[in-house]
Amino acid sequence: MSATCEPSEFHEACGTKDDEAKGSGRLPDNVEINPLFARPKEAKAFPKFTMPREGSLPETAYQVVHDEAMLDGNARLNLATFVGTWMDDHANRLYMEAADKNMIDKDEYPKTAEVESRCWHMLADLWHAPDPMNTIGTSTIGSSEACMLGGLALKRRWKEAREKVGLPTDKPNLVMSSAVQVCWEKFCNYFDVEPRYVPISEDHKVLDGHDLDKYVDENTIGVVAIMGVTYTGMYEPVEKISEALDRIEERTGLDVRIHVDGASGAMIAPFIQPDLAWDFRVKRVYSISTSGHKYGLVYPGLGWVIWRETADLPESLIFKVSYLGGEMPTFALNFSRPGAQVLLQYYMFLRLGFEGYRRMQQTSHDVAKYLSGEIAKMDDFTLWNDGSDIPVFAWMLKDRANRKWNLYDLQDRLRMKGWLVPAYPMPMNLTQVTVQRIVVRNGFSHDMAEAFIGDLKACVKYLDGLRSPMPSEAHVSGFHH
Numbered sequence: 001m002s003a004t005c006e007p008s009e010f011h012e013a014c015g016t017k018d019d020e021a022k023g024s025g026r027l028p029d030n031v032e033i034n035p036l037f038a039r040p041k042e043a044k045a046f047p048k049f050t051m052p053r054e055g056s057l058p059e060t061a062y063q064v065v066h067d068e069a070m071l072d073g074n075a076r077l078n079l080a081t082f083v084g085t086w087m088d089d090h091a092n093r094l095y096m097e098a099a100d101k102n103m104i105d106k107d108e109y110p111k112t113a114e115v116e117s118r119c120w121h122m123l124a125d126l127w128h129a130p131d132p133m134n135t136i137g138t139s140t141i142g143s144s145e146a147c148m149l150g151g152l153a154l155k156r157r158w159k160e161a162r163e164k165v166g167l168p169t170d171k172p173n174l175v176m177s178s179a180v181q182v183c184w185e186k187f188c189n190y191f192d193v194e195p196r197y198v199p200i201s202e203d204h205k206v207l208d209g210h211d212l213d214k215y216v217d218e219n220t221i222g223v224v225a226i227m228g229v230t231y232t233g234m235y236e237p238v239e240k241i242s243e244a245l246d247r248i249e250e251r252t253g254l255d256v257r258i259h260v261d262g263a264s265g266a267m268i269a270p271f272i273q274p275d276l277a278w279d280f281r282v283k284r285v286y287s288i289s290t291s292g293h294k295y296g297l298v299y300p301g302l303g304w305v306i307w308r309e310t311a312d313l314p315e316s317l318i319f320k321v322s323y324l325g326g327e328m329p330t331f332a333l334n335f336s337r338p339g340a341q342v343l344l345q346y347y348m349f350l351r352l353g354f355e356g357y358r359r360m361q362q363t364s365h366d367v368a369k370y371l372s373g374e375i376a377k378m379d380d381f382t383l384w385n386d387g388s389d390i391p392v393f394a395w396m397l398k399d400r401a402n403r404k405w406n407l408y409d410l411q412d413r414l415r416m417k418g419w420l421v422p423a424y425p426m427p428m429n430l431t432q433v434t435v436q437r438i439v440v441r442n443g444f445s446h447d448m449a450e451a452f453i454g455d456l457k458a459c460v461k462y463l464d465g466l467r468s469p470m471p472s473e474a475h476v477s478g479f480h481h
């Protein structure tokens with residue numbers, strides 16, 4: 001868009017400083033308004049970093065925001081994110097109708113509150129809680145909040161048990177894989193828990209119980225098992241981890257609980273790997289979290305966390321608030337948050353049912369397996385895993401002399417074609433290994449997968465044709481959390 005008025009006019013109309021940026025080489029401080037829809041007497045530009053002095057017509061404000069958001073990437077081509085970006089028209093209608101509902105206001109929106117409770121009971125049933133009607137859970141803003149609540153419950157239970165017998169409680173630790181999602185690092189940082197990372201390696205690609213006794217001690221509040229490691233999509237074998245903890249208990253008497261971070265996998269495994277015991281069927285699993293906005297197939301932000309039994313969430317973490325009318329128990333970190341996503345989750349449960357979810361997840365799984373199979377056939381790549389857990393997989397470059405490019409170059413090349421496929425280093429102890437990862441989500445069809453493979457091959461051909469190496473100083477990992 002071109003400038004439509006003199007700098008002094010900006011000043012008068014919308015309260016911004018004169019456009020000092022002109023000719024200075026830095027970006028202008030104003031958002032210009034396309035003359036096609038700027039209205040007479042309205043500002044012809046909005047200041048970027050201060051609130052405009054005067055308002056504008058809704059059409060104008062809408063168009064400006066719309067045009068800004070248009071420059072975001074194309075979500076359907078984003079193979080980096082786990083988060084849902086598409087829902088059908090009925091869901092969109094419901095979303096609009098429910099946009100004003102505040103989840104915390106359970107007295108004003110008792111039906112939304114009831115729907116929330118129905119949803120987490122359904123999940124408790126799906127995850128084989130021994131008595132789904134005697135569980136406790138909540139929706140959250142996403143898995144991060146759900147994980148924090150799971151972690152807090154572990155910490156509180158550990159603390160209360162030790163206080164009862166007069167033992168010190170100043171050095172809690174949490175044991176988990178070095179490939180945990182950043183929310184667990186945040187949990188440990190925010191809530192003063194020592195993170196104990198069990199490094200993954202080529203031999204132990206996930207936390208699998210190996211060496212666990214070196215990390216677990218009397219100050220361990222719990223172990224996190226990830227169903228669908230963010231870096232690679234692999235499941236951690238919850239049963240094996242639990243057996244390793246059984247052996248530790250036999251030897252030391254320590255009864256260590258597991259929280260399953262099922263951000264993705266808790267909405268995949270029940271449908272397409274129903275025989276895999278990763279959930280409340282494993283006795284040490286006391287809480288499970290997931291993201292409704294990932295394979296729960298709802299727009300962001302929605303998460304869920306559920307405890308095995310009501311008694312497993314320490315009472316002391318539950319607040320009772322009365323100022324909304326009635327006495328409402330609350331145990332989320334946020335107070336206000338959108339209720340619409342919860343209604344959308346219920347809509348999806350009703351709309352798809354178990355069979356529908358199974359079909360959706362199986363389709364994503366098939367596409368992931370097709371993609372990993374095609375990539376495995378290419379000379380340059382070797383798979384880290386093949387997408388047979390959640391529909392997510394990662395690959396590495398094979399060693400080859402004189403190759404003039406790496407996965408970061410490939411990431412950039414693919415981006416030119418619109419595909420976002422992040423390359424990044426693996427976590428500690430494996431940082432020398434760079435992988436590239438694809439997350440297959442609902443809406444990524446076989447046709448798109450074929451088109452992607454065509455583009456991937458074209459990118460590799462281009463890079464192979466280089467006469468000299470790509471410059472390497474500017475390698476930036478793609479967004480991959």
Ligand SMILES: Cc1ncc(COP(=O)(O)O)c(C=O)c1O
Nearest residue numbers: 142143144181230261263291481
């Ligand atoms: C294993 C795992 N845990 C937690 C999270 C955080 O989820 P959210 O983005 O819903 O907060 C993610 C996100 O990718 C994840 O993969």
